[in-house]
Amino acid sequence: MKTSLAVGFTLCVTSAIVAATLPAGVRRVRVLNYPDCIELSNAGTTVVLGQHVGGRVLTYAWRGKNALYLGADEAKWTPEAPINRGAVTAGRFDIGPEYLIPRRDILWSGTWTAEVIGPRAARLTSQPDAATGVQLVREFRLDPATSHLACTQIIKNISHERKSWCHWSRTFALHGGIGVVPLTPALSKFPHGYVMYQQGKDNAILLRPSDPNIRARDGFLEIVGPPAFPKLGFDAHAGWFAYQMPNGLAFVKRFATYPDRVYGEVAGLTISIWYPKAAQTPAVELEPIGPRNDIAPGASAAFTEHWWLLENPFPPAGEQLDLQALAARVATETR
DSSP states (O other), X not given: OHHHHHHHHHHHHHHHHHHHHXXXXXXXXXXXXXXXXXXXXXXXXXXXXXXXXXXXXXXXXETTEEOBOOOGXXXXXXXXXXXXXXXXXXXXXXXXXTTTSOOOHHHHHSOOEEEEEEXXXXXXXXXXXXXXXXXXXXXXXXXXXXXXXXEEEEEEXXXXXXXXXXXXXXXXXXXXXXXXXXXXXXXXXXXXXXXXXXXXXSOEEESSOOOTXXXXXXXXXXXXXXXXXXXXXXXXXXXXXEEEOTTSEEXXXXXXXXXXXXXXXXXXXXXXXXXOOTTTOSEEEEEEBOOOEEEOTTOEEEEEEEEXXXXXOOOOTTOOOOXXXXXHXXXXXXX
């Protein structure tokens, strides 16, 4: 009995010491079967980072409301039985361009490392990937008081050749919301402000799409439900877009755009939104896209997304989202 008590006491003391050595707003947690995840938190916001199946955000929540879609198949993961790459959900990141980059399972669903780098800050690092010639580093920093989460992806060229890849975010948010993209007509090459990818055998891009669930209103494009084809592309340069969710949260992403640089996607996109029918995938993909980076051997390129969650009511049936009010809040609360 004395030995058991001593062991138990030692374990408790060791746990307390480990917890005490972590910076403010950081702890290690378990999500589903994923052990030793890193949680960043403040009084209202919780962020959980996972390194077991790609380096990603598993939870991004404001006052207990998670903005991210975490699929049911994630619960089946064990070290002995990894999930299929198609089951990777929640706060995903990637590199592109989509139709040019080779398959990269090591980056997308391989095991990453995770380390704490400061108060409410952590770094996830991939294994080197021979297919793309790069290694990825993702750094996350949560503001001490607000929901502001800075997400920086660094692309390191580990090959002996110049690489031309771009940042590509692929965040899965909750289904059933309203996408809000500010229009910048003076900088757009699209007649309707967006294109629609008619994905299938020929992967046609519709240059003048028309869909009842997409409308131009008050200087914005508003996506109020799943369109005929789910993949939409935008070349807007306002530097932000929002996704109003039914749970009363507006998910805002801010990021730099570069009108004078080359965007390598087929249609030169700065943003893509993938909005399928819920029966297909009960999530909406929110995708800031960075410009092409010509990265010399040994060099790196970085791109940062800034995330916020704003409490904002979802419009009742028959009413419209107040786009101007939302834009005013974005202007004042997400700087």
